Structures are given as C-alpha cells and as structure tokens.
Amino acid sequence: MDAVLGQLYAGLSLGSVLLLIALGLTLTFGQMGVINMAHGEFLMAGAYTTYVVQQVVGGAGLSLLIALPLAFLVGGLLGVLLETTLISRLYSRPLDTLLVTWGVALVLQQLARDVFGAPAVEVRTPEWLKGNVDLFGAPFTKGRLFILGLALTAVLVLGVVLRYTALGRRIRAVVQSRGLAETSGIDTRATDRLTFFIGSGLAGIAGVALTLIASTQPYMGQTYIVDAFLVVVAGGVGRVRGAVLMAFGLGVLQATFAYSQSVSTAKVLLLICVIAFLQVRPQGLFSVKSRSLV
Amino acid sequence: MLELRDLRVAYGRTEVVHGVDVVVPRDGIAVVLGHNGAGKTTLLRAAVGMLKPRSGSVLLDGEDVTRLRPHQRVRRGLAYVPQGQQSFPQLTTAENLQLVADGRRDGRERTDEALDLFPALRGLLARRAGLLSGGQRQQLAIARALITGPRVLVLDEPTEGIQPSVVTEIQDAILALARRGGLSVLLVEQHVGFALSAATTYYVMESGRVTGTGDGGSASADAVRSVMAF
Ligand SMILES: Nc1ncnc2c1ncn2[C@@H]1O[C@H](COP(=O)(O)OP(=O)(O)OP(=O)(O)O)[C@@H](O)[C@H]1O
Ligand SMILES: [Mg+2]
Numbered sequence: 001m002d003a004v005l006g007q008l009y010a011g012l013s014l015g016s017v018l019l020l021i022a023l024g025l026t027l028t029f030g031q032m033g034v035i036n037m038a039h040g041e042f043l044m045a046g047a048y049t050t051y052v053v054q055q056v057v058g059g060a061g062l063s064l065l066i067a068l069p070l071a072f073l074v075g076g077l078l079g080v081l082l083e084t085t086l087i088s089r090l091y092s093r094p095l096d097t098l099l100v101t102w103g104v105a106l107v108l109q110q111l112a113r114d115v116f117g118a119p120a121v122e123v124r125t126p127e128w129l130k131g132n133v134d135l136f137g138a139p140f141t142k143g144r145l146f147i148l149g150l151a152l153t154a155v156l157v158l159g160v161v162l163r164y165t166a167l168g169r170r171i172r173a174v175v176q177s178r179g180l181a182e183t184s185g186i187d188t189r190a191t192d193r194l195t196f197f198i199g200s201g202l203a204g205i206a207g208v209a210l211t212l213i214a215s216t217q218p219y220m221g222q223t224y225i226v227d228a229f230l231v232v233v234a235g236g237v238g239r240v241r242g243a244v245l246m247a248f249g250l251g252v253l254q255a256t257f258a259y260s261q262s263v264s265t266a267k268v269l270l271l272i273c274v275i276a277f278l279q280v281r282p283q284g285l286f287s288v289k290s291r292s293l294v
Numbered sequence: 295m296l297e298l299r300d301l302r303v304a305y306g307r308t309e310v311v312h313g314v315d316v317v318v319p320r321d322g323i324a325v326v327l328g329h330n331g332a333g334k335t336t337l338l339r340a341a342v343g344m345l346k347p348r349s350g351s352v353l354l355d356g357e358d359v360t361r362l363r364p365h366q367r368v369r370r371g372l373a374y375v376p377q378g379q380q381s382f383p384q385l386t387t388a389e390n391l392q393l394v395a396d397g398r399r400d401g402r403e404r405t406d407e408a409l410d411l412f413p414a415l416r417g418l419l420a421r422r423a424g425l426l427s428g429g430q431r432q433q434l435a436i437a438r439a440l441i442t443g444p445r446v447l448v449l450d451e452p453t454e455g456i457q458p459s460v461v462t463e464i465q466d467a468i469l470a471l472a473r474r475g476g477l478s479v480l481l482v483e484q485h486v487g488f489a490l491s492a493a494t495t496y497y498v499m500e501s502g503r504v505t506g507t508g509d510g511g512s513a514s515a516d517a518v519r520s521v522m523a524f
Pocket of ligand 2: 334335336377450
C-alpha cells in the first residue's frame, strides 16, 4: 500500500510540473496554433531567475516568493518578444514556426551557457519546504506538495480568468473565430500578444517550481517539453480540463512504469499508450470546435 | 455616411469586384442586389476591412479608413453582420453580447437597447450560441453589432435561410433602426420586394460590377428584376 501511494505521489508531482508547462502551451498552441519549441527555454529562464534572485536577496524563502512573480514577468516578456519579432510574421506557416522557435531555443540555451556556465547552478530550497508530511500513511515531500499546490492554483486562476473576465472572453472569442472577433471590434493582435505573455509567463513559473526538484542547467527545458506537448495534444488542443487530466494521467503512468521497468522503457511504453489513445480519439480528450471564418 | 470608391477586390489573382462605387447616404438605407456569386459579400468584406482591396478607397463620414484594420473601423462606427448567422458558438448568448460591451462605458445601456429590439434573446442569455436556432443566432449577431455603437451598419443577407416568421421580425427591426436616425445601413438582400421598399438607394450587381442603380422609392420591383435578369 505504501509503495503504491509512493508511486502515486511521485506521479502527482511529475504531473504538476507537466501541467504547469502544458498550461502555457495550451494557451499559445490553442490560441494561435503556434508550436513554440522555445517554451522549455522560458521555463529555464524562470529557473535561472530564481537563482539570480537568490544571489541578490540571499534568503531562500523570500527569494522563492519574489521569484514567482518575477519569473512570470521574465517568461512573459520573452514570449511577447518572440511573438512580436518572429512568430507574428510566420502566421499559418507551422513548419517554419517550429523551425524558427527551435532555433531560438538553441540560442537561449547557448546564452544561458555563456552567462551561467554549462554545469548546474545551485538553487537552495527554503527551510519550510524541506522534509515530508504524512499523507494517508505515506511520506509526501513538502517541496512536491508546494508544486502540486502551485499547479492547482495556476489552473484555478487561469480557469477563472478565461471564464469570468473580459480578457478571458476575448481570448476564447479569438480562439473560436478570429475573423468574427476582429469584425466585432476586438484587437486580435493585442489579444495574441497578451495570450502569449500569459502562456510564456506560466512557463517561467514552472521553472521556479522545477528548481525545487530538479537541477538548474541550460538544457533543463528539453527534459519536459516533449511530454508537455504530448499532454496538450492528447488533452485536446486549447482545453484546460483535458490538460489537467492528461498531465496527472501521464505523470502517474510514467511513475508507475518507472517503478517496474527502466525509465527509458517507461517513456516508450508511455508513448505507445498515447499513440494508442489518439487512435481512438484523434481529437484528444476534449476537442475544440474548429475555427470558422478565415 | 459610407462611401466605397472604385473598389477592386481580388482573391489571389482572380479579381471578382471590378471597380464598384456605392454611397450609403446619411441615415439612409443602401441596398445591394445581385445573384449568387455576383461579388456582394466580397464587396462588403472589403468595406469592413476583412479583405484588402487592390485599389479604390473606403470613406467613413469623409475619413479614409481603407488602411485601417477591421476592429479599428468598428471603433470608428462601422459595424458588420456577416453572412450566415455567425456567432461565437462556445460562448453563451450573454457572453457574446458582453464581449462587445466590455470596455464600453455605455455597454450596459446598449446591451439593454439591443435586447429590447430582440426580446426573444432575453430568455436565451445562458444558452450557448452554438445551440441557438438560425434566426436566434442572426438576432444575436445584429444585437452584437448594435452594441458597438455604429453609425453605419453593414448587413450581409440577414434573412437568408431563416424561417418566414423570424424574417419579418428581423426586417422590421432593420426598418426600426434606420427610422430611429443616426444610423445608415448598407444591406445586401435577395428579397427584392422588401429590399426596394426599405431602400433609399439601390444598386444591382452583376459579375463584380454595378449594372443598375436608382432611388428606392421610384423603382418598381419589376424594373429591377428585369435589370437583374440579363
Ligand atoms: N475565399 C475565396 N477565394 C476565392 N474565390 C472566392 C472566395 N470567396 C468567394 N469567391 C468567389 O468570388 C465570387 C464572388 O463571391 P461572393 O461571395 O462575393 O458572392 P455573393 O454575391 O456574396 O454571392 P451569394 O449571394 O451567394 O452570397 C464568386 O465567384 C466566388 O466563387
Ligand atoms: Mg454573399
């Protein structure tokens, strides 16, 4: 029983990280159909933001709290910069977008290498996130619990923003029908930029979370990005609910397989599961209605 | 007042509107008639900025808006109800209206006014627009356009494919709006009878050109039908 719970907890925290990364992708991919390969590097930027704040501020606890909004800003601004300079010129050219953003990802990795060096930098965990809490008789590390809380909060806030605010209405309207939104008086370009800001900002926050459980190095963005895209595609492009279910499903699945098999076998098995799933439901877990007009 | 001056519009290399002039008089209704494929929708899409014309210009109350994007034209008072009862299907009726009222100081008043014009929508506020009937969706589309506070309202076949009882409702609403003053209407319409009774001026389009025009009051439906027949 304890072993099963242990696997479940490991799966939940892996799922939380995937969710934080995929949540941003859901927005940028769902909103504009952009496959942004540099999304993982925005996460890396968020992690290094935490490192820099710790160097400046000192205390790990206070640094973490400052780093969260700051990483959102850093990720968001990088996203807007990428969107306005490159992606906006590559409308309806998905393959070019993929290649260009992949190039940007490589540049950002090299930049991080030049500034911070190739080896991982040390980001300290605050005292209040060290140790375990007992949950149903099995230990759950506080750091992982924090990440789970962060991911669920992000989902909740994003859900509320999308459902109940003017910005959310605009974003949903543009997703459903870009042309009609434009002729209804909505500045779709400004909406795109804002959506990219929020989506990329969420990657920054995911980066802060990752410093608690993984090492901060220039290539960290690569580790999770493929899985995150899997979550978005399988969950149904643009759907938050689908992303949540898929992220935790994949997390638990991966943790379970990793327990019985080697990790790489687990990934292969996982991929097979996802491909099999997409055979049954090619539109993902929840589908979004196609764009009408234009 | 809306003026379309010598508009040429193309899809890729195929030009489908070959230099069209249309004037929508202040507080009047200009009607564009024409067979399927004549280029009416194409002309309207250029007027509202969804298509970039090859040449020619669009003037809104004398201001050249040819280079403005659609949402900028909406803010200057040019509202558009596209062909085909379009709405945001996953948004509720209320959200469809709220979307355009957002950020407008008079948003609430205008929403109420629009709902007064189409009272049937009041009972459907919580329903997703995708679940509405064609007629209801068209009423929603017109209501949405009105909330933007237009000086010129552009309507593309607002009664096409809608059941007869609702057709009259929509036609009456259009006439009521035009009579209220402060609003000019550019209307594409297949019902020649209604079109001519409503029109201040009418235009007949054939294969991307205006082949007939005149005052709505003076034209007999038969005369227009004969122009359209050739
Ligand atoms: N997106 C497009 N690409 C290429 N050609 C198009 C496109 N849309 C319309 N056309 C062509 O342009 C011409 C004019 O079409 P348009 O839709 O403007 O006609 P219409 O007068 O509005 O017809 P209807 O009464 O059927 O709505 C037609 O020959 C049509 O086939
Ligand atoms: Mg048409």
